[in-house]
Amino acid sequence: MVEEKIKGEKTKIYLVIGLAVVAAVVAYFRFFHKEGASALPTMATMGTTGRSPADLEVPKIDFKAMSPRKLTESVDRIRKAVEIRDLFSPLADPDPDVVEAEKPKEEPIPKFSLSGTILGGGAPIAIINNKFLRLGDEIQHFRVQRIEKNRVQLSKDSRIVTLEVVKRSTH
Numbered sequence: 311m312v313e314e315k316i317k318g319e320k321t322k323i324y325l326v327i328g329l330a331v332v333a334a335v336v337a338y339f340r341f342f343h344k345e346g347a348s349a350l351p352t353m354a355t356m357g358t359t360g361r362s363p364a365d366l367e368v369p370k371i372d373f374k375a376m377s378p379r380k381l382t383e384s385v386d387r388i389r390k391a392v393e394i395r396d397l398f399s400p401l402a403d404p405d406p407d408v409v410e411a412e413k414p415k416e417e418p419i420p421k422f423s424l425s426g427t428i429l430g431g432g433a434p435i436a437i438i439n440n441k442f443l444r445l446g447d448e449i450q451h452f453r454v455q456r457i458e459k460n461r462v463q464l465s466k467d468s469r470i471v472t473l474e475v476v477k478r479s480t481h
Contacts, residue, residue: 329465357451360479367406367421369414373429380439392419394396399456419469419471420450420452421466422438422449422450422452422471422473423438423439423440423476424436424437424438424461424462424473424474424475424476425437425438425475426460426475427458427459427461427462427475429457429458433445435457436454436457436462438454438462438473444457445457449464451466452464452465452466453466455463460474460475461474461475
């Protein structure tokens with residue numbers, strides 16, 4: 311009982327010390343630390359000074375002194391910043407040619423040759439391209455996912471490749 315009371319008192323002391331440290335840090339940054347303060351007023355300071363967001367000073371840009379390329383970039387940036395979309399109108403369908411061009415080209419699947427599988431004893435083993443591989447091993451950036459009798463499943467990203475043992479004719 312006495313031990314629990316001491317433990318409770320220690321917890322209270324640690325809590326009070328922690329809150330005092332937090333209060334000291336907040337007070338320092340709120341009242342004393344001015345370095346790195348933003349030049350633009352925040353919404354909180356606007357409320358205390360009586361200024362509205364419309365009173366903000368916008369820097370003047372001398373468009374006549376800009377090169378044509380810089381001028382075009384600036385105008386495009388401004389258009390993107392102020393573009394407003396009607397939330398109730400449907401989105402325009404993207405140009406199919408642009409969408410097709412943006413799709414990454416899939417790499418061709420490397421040539422794999424499954425010679426056989428070994429399932430007895432310990433962990434299963436697959437023999438692919440004359441290499442012995444276990445579950446989780448990689449070959450040409452494809453990971454061995456499953457080893458079954460005469461069949462192996464490899465995966466890379468979202469692609470899955472199933473290999474089967476090639477049966478040789480005895481003629």
